[in-house]
Amino acid sequence: xxxxxxVIGIETHAQLSTRAKIFSGSSTAFGAAPNVQANAVxxxxxxxxPVLNKGAVECAIRFGLAVGxxxxxxxxxxxxxxxxxxxPKGYQISQYELPVVLGxxxxxxxGDGEKVVNLTRAHLEEDAGKSLHEGLGHHFHGRTGIDLxxxxxxxxxxxxxxxxxxxxxxxxxxxxxxxxxxWIGICDGNMQEGSFRCDANVSVRRVGEAKLGTRREIKxxxxxxxxxxxIEYEVQWQIATLEDxxxxxxxxxLFDPGSGETxxxxxxxxxxxxxxxxxxxxxxxxxxxxxxxxVGLAMPELPAAKRQRLLADYAxxxxxxxxxxxxxxxAAYFEATVAAAGRSNAKTCANWLMVDLTARLNxxxxxxxxxxxxxxxxxxxxxxxxxxxxxxxxxRKVFDALWTGDGSSADEIISRHGWQQISDSSxxxxxxxxxxxxxxxMVAEFRAGKERAFNALVGQAMKATRGKANPQQxxxxxxxxxx
Amino acid sequence: MSLTPEQVRRVAHLARIEISDxxxxxxxxxxxxxxxxxxxxxAVDTRGVEPMAHAQDVGQRLRADRVSEAGxxxxxxxxxxxxxxxxxxxxxxxxxIE
Numbered sequence: 001x002x003x004x005x006x007v008i009g010i011e012t013h014a015q016l017s018t019r020a021k022i023f024s025g026s027s028t029a030f031g032a033a034p035n036v037q038a039n040a041v042x043x044x045x046x047x048x049x050p051v052l053n054k055g056a057v058e059c060a061i062r063f064g065l066a067v068g069x070x071x072x073x074x075x076x077x078x079x080x081x082x083x084x085x086x087x088p089k090g091y092q093i094s095q096y097e098l099p100v101v102l103g104x105x106x107x108x109x110x111g112d113g114e115k116v117v118n119l120t121r122a123h124l125e126e127d128a129g130k131s132l133h134e135g136l137g138h139h140f141h142g143r144t145g146i147d148l149x150x151x152x153x154x155x156x157x158x159x160x161x162x163x164x165x166x167x168x169x170x171x172x173x174x175x176x177x178x179x180x181x182x183w184i185g186i187c188d189g190n191m192q193e194g195s196f197r198c199d200a201n202v203s204v205r206r207v208g209e210a211k212l213g214t215r216r217e218i219k220x221x222x223x224x225x226x227x228x229x230x231i232e233y234e235v236q237w238q239i240a241t242l243e244d245x246x247x248x249x250x251x252x253x254l255f256d257p258g259s260g261e262t263x264x265x266x267x268x269x270x271x272x273x274x275x276x277x278x279x280x281x282x283x284x285x286x287x288x289x290x291x292x293x294x295v296g297l298a299m300p301e302l303p304a305a306k307r308q309r310l311l312a313d314y315a316x317x318x319x320x321x322x323x324x325x326x327x328x329x330x331a332a333y334f335e336a337t338v339a340a341a342g343r344s345n346a347k348t349c350a351n352w353l354m355v356d357l358t359a360r361l362n363x364x365x366x367x368x369x370x371x372x373x374x375x376x377x378x379x380x381x382x383x384x385x386x387x388x389x390x391x392x393x394x395x396r397k398v399f400d401a402l403w404t405g406d407g408s409s410a411d412e413i414i415s416r417h418g419w420q421q422i423s424d425s426s427x428x429x430x431x432x433x434x435x436x437x438x439x440x441x442m443v444a445e446f447r448a449g450k451e452r453a454f455n456a457l458v459g460q461a462m463k464a465t466r467g468k469a470n471p472q473q474x475x476x477x478x479x480x481x482x483x
Numbered sequence: 484m485s486l487t488p489e490q491v492r493r494v495a496h497l498a499r500i501e502i503s504d505x506x507x508x509x510x511x512x513x514x515x516x517x518x519x520x521x522x523x524x525x526a527v528d529t530r531g532v533e534p535m536a537h538a539q540d541v542g543q544r545l546r547a548d549r550v551s552e553a554g555x556x557x558x559x560x561x562x563x564x565x566x567x568x569x570x571x572x573x574x575x576x577x578x579x580i581e
Contacts, residue, residue: 018548025551034572035563037554043562055548076536077543083499085576098536131579145573273497278536286542 002206004239007213008170008231009162012177013155014187015127015195016059022126022154023050023093030193038129038148044088049281052077056154057285059186060100060124061295063156066184066302067119069104071292075123077282080274085146086129094157096276099123100285106160106180107304108172109322117173118161127153156186162201162212167231171224174198183303183328191222198227202234204242213238214248218255218262230255234262306331314338314346323354329368333375340379345386352382356399373402381410393467394419422469425477431469432477435461446482454478485515 021028024041041048064071078096101122107114129148158177164170178196181187189196198221203213218234221227233255238248253262301309303325310321310331324334330353337349357378361371381402385395398413400406407413414420422428436443439460445453461474488507491514495502502510552558559572568575 020546020548020550025546025549027550027552027554032554033556033559035559035574036556036572038559038562039552039554040562045562051546052543053548054545057545058548074542081497085574085579132573133578142578143568143570143575144577144579145570145575147573275497280537282537283539283541283543284536 002208004204005207005209006165006167006235007162007203007205007215008164008166009201009215010160010164010170010173010177011199011201012158012160012174013127013197013199014158014181014189016056016154016156016186017188018053018055018059018154020053020055021152022053022056022124024152026152028153030190032149034145034147035149038151042088042152043148044090050093050279052282052285053154056124057100057287058295059154060122060156061287061292062184062186062299063122063158063181064101064104065292065296065299066180067101067104067106069119069122070102071287072098072100072102073287073289074098075100075285075287077124077279077285078276079279080125080276082274084128084131085144086131086148086151088129088148088151092126092128093279093282094125094276095123098284100287101156106173106176108169108176110169110172115163115169117163117169120159120161122156122158125155125157127151127155156181162203167228167235170200170231171228174224174227179303179326184299185328194222197222200227200231200234202231202238203248204235204238213242214250216248216250216262216264217252219252219265221255226255226257229257229260230262233260237262300328303328303331310334314343314350316347316350320347320350320354324350327368333368333371336375337379337382340376341382342386345382348382348385349379352378352399356396360399360403372405373399377402377409384410384414388470389420390414391421391467391470394421419468422465425473428465428469428473428477429481431464432461432474432481435464436478436481443482454482457482485518486511 015028016022018028020026021042024039026037026039026042029037035043041050061071063069075095076098077093079091080094080096081091083090099121101119103121104119106117106119108117109115127150129146129151132145132147160173164173178189178191181196182189187195191197200218200221201215202218203215205211205213216234216238218230221230234253241248249264251264253264255262307321307325310316310324311318316324323330325331334349334353337353338346341349357368357371357373361368366372378399381395381398384390384398385392390398394414397417398407398410398419401413402410407416422431435457439457442453442457442460446457457478458471458475461478462469462471465474488504488511491507491510492502495507495510556572563569563572563574566574
């Protein structure tokens with residue numbers, strides 16, 4: 001019997017970072033009191049009309065350009081009809097036959113190589129409200145509470161082709177997409193608040209089989225870890241079911257993080273029949289070339305291009321370049337650091353960002369954009385390591401001072417504390433003479449052939465210079481004097 | 484094409500319209516008349532004609548991305564005055580669990 005092949009396609013809802021809703025002037029800010037940001041359009045009072053937010057369209061254009069897709073010169077909004085209490089109109093305004101973004105691709109890292117995932121489309125639509133089922137006291141006995149603040153928030157639904165072949169590939173795709181929408185500034189990517197949520201369509205088939213197996217759709221995966229777990233569980237469940245002679249029914253399933261299992265939500269029989277039709281309240285969306293070009297000019301350099309440039313310009317490793325381009329903020333910080341430190345110190349800058357700065361940010365639970373040490377300050381510090389003014393150990397002390405705000409620049413802190421390395425060899429020589437005189441016993445041990453004693457003497461000498469000497473230089477001088 | 488009473492009941496269910504068996508039977512007749520009309524229209528040769536999304540041949544006007552309504556509790560309360568049931572700023576509906 002041939003092995004099983006897993007086939008996964010992902011649909012992602014990215015909440016767009018506009019100030020106002022997609023069809024009304026209500027705010028999209030998160031966390032307001034219930035229903036305060038739901039105006040007459042959002043709650044669907046009779047007679048209201050939607051007017052499309054230009055900012056949401058611009059987000060769609062940015063996305064289309066970032067994935068090399070076609071931006072449709074004409075796209076159409078459609079009504080997707082279904083009844084649910086958090087959808088006050090009885091339909092969601094979406095796009096169906098003519099979406100705004102067509103095609104495109106994303107490269108994901110798979111093992112040591114790269115794989116291209118093709119995109120089917122991306123379309124604009126409005127979000128629904130929120131249903132609260134529990135935890136709100138006695139009013140809610142036998143009731144569901146409806147908050148329509150989220151109703152009308154702009155979404156970009158991004159649909160991939162069924163190109164992923166494992167849970168790991170699906171997660172890699174979701175991560176790259178997540179980084180991209182944040183990079184181009186169209187979505188804050190906050191998965192806890194539901195700004196970026198994925199549905200995974202999963203099926204299995206025998207290797208070599210051309211026809212796709214029946215798929216089940218795992219809804220609302222709001223973390224990468226859950227996505228991995230849910231797909232892995234679903235795949236082994238489908239394979240076990242088929243190997244036991246069963247069949248897979250098309251269904252929508254939910255992942256329960258508690259049990260680690262997926263369970264069916266609705267079966268095919270009551271699957272929704274959405275009865276899409278063009279929304280007569282909205283005219284076709286027309287996007288001309290000039291608009292697309294203007295949006296393109298305002299786009300940042302994309303992650304893949306930036307990664308290539310970091311590799312080429314600064315001779316970084318592939319790992320370093322990938323790490324530094326994991327977010328636009330980090331990449332910008334790196335380049336600003338190098339600008340201050342000098343290009344020859346680029347590798348040192350990368351190391352400081354990836355090790356010292358990242359560790360410190362994580363410890364204080366800060367994002368790169370909140371770093372107390374500015375890129376120019378860190379670059380100034382690294383320049384002083386590069387030109388030999390200070391050792392790496394002293395540099396860590398200077399970094400601490402910059403972090404706590406005890407000084408405005410590395411140079412100022414170094415000179416205030418007198419932390420410059422003693423490179424003047426006559427000053428060092430006299431210091432070393434004192435150390436040798438004070439540690440006669442160690443000198444005797446060394447002469448008796450104990451190499452350990454030499455290291456102890458280096459330690460003593462470094463201590464005498466309060467860490468300000470270059471250890472290598474100290475070591476060389478000591479050898480000369482003991483020879 | 485003609486509809487069965489079963490299909491009519493399904494469409495009514497999707498549209499959340501309550502319909503009795505007698506109404507379903509008479510509705511079959513009405514809908515089948517409409518389908519007959521549609522069949523006549525389908526005889527027209529529409530090859531090369533682009534489907535129309537709207538009766539007006541113009542593009543959608545766009546609004547600037549600006550919050551134009553303050554989002555006040557007073558307005559919410561005015562809206563909720565006509566709702567059958569509310570609590571803690573929420574609209575209440577019979578429990579829905581999927």
